[in-house]
Amino acid sequence: MKGDAIVKQVSSKNTKDAKISTLEVAGVFVAIGSKPNSNQWQELLSLDEGSYIITNEVMETKIPRIFAAGDVHHNSTRQAITAAGSGATAVISAERFLSF
Ligand SMILES: Cc1cc2nc3c(=O)[nH]c(=O)nc-3n(C[C@H](O)[C@H](O)[C@H](O)COP(=O)(O)OP(=O)(O)OC[C@H]3O[C@@H](n4cnc5c(N)ncnc54)[C@H](O)[C@@H]3O)c2cc1C
Structure with missing residues (x-):
């Protein structure tokens, strides 16, 4: 400068x-820039090319009943409100599994 x-x-x-x-x-x-701290999951879950965890629309990863939410998940818009929203989705999805 x-x-x-x-x-x-x-x-x-x-x-x-x-x-x-x-x-x-x-x-x-x-x-x-930023890099998600997802190294410990690379063997178990699917990560995209940027090391973000791939989930479906209810925030479930490729392993049933394992969820990822917030900035660490694939296609996150990396904003506080969307991180909180995906967290709420993941919790409700987990709760649905526990209810059955
Ligand atoms: C400089 C900056 C400015 C921003 N400004 C805005 C803004 O104006 N508006 C907005 O909406 N968003 C903003 N954001 C984005 C917002 O901060 C994030 O979208 C939000 O914090 C994501 O929440 P999260 O819970 O997914 O992740 P984080 O807030 O990053 O929380 C993840 C937590 O997990 C912990 N962690 C990581 N690895 C492990 C591990 N292995 N074991 C245990 N704990 C672990 C971390 O220490 C951290 O506490 C900004 C981000 C930055 C960096």
């Missing part, structure tokens, strides 16, 4: 060809 009191430019380095590019900017938001 370059500038005096405020940022005016950012430079980035391409990790493949080491080329440096510079961009004029008025502000910067840093996003470092």
Whole structure:
């Protein structure tokens, strides 16, 4: 980042060809990405290419009665409200299994 009191430019380095590019900017938001902590499930459950756990519409994984919800599941929109919603779906699905 370059500038005096405020940022005016950012430079980035391409990790493949080491080329440096510079961009004029008025502000910067840093996003470092995220990776789900699903390693311990990779042998048992199906994970997608991003290591998110694949579930059906009631949040059940490929193993009956094992559920995944929140940011860790495939196709999550990674928002608090959708994480809570998928958690509620998983709990209700589990409760239905326990009722029978
Ligand atoms: C910087 C940032 C800003 C965000 N801003 C917004 C926003 O403005 N609005 C919005 O709706 N959403 C926002 N989100 C997304 C929101 O935080 C997530 O969608 C939500 O927290 C997901 O809830 P979760 O319970 O699925 O996962 P998490 O909140 O990540 O909770 C998972 C929990 O599991 C624990 N855990 C992980 N592995 C294990 C393990 N092996 N054993 C036991 N515990 C474990 C973790 O420590 C953590 O406490 C933001 C996220 C980030 C990172």
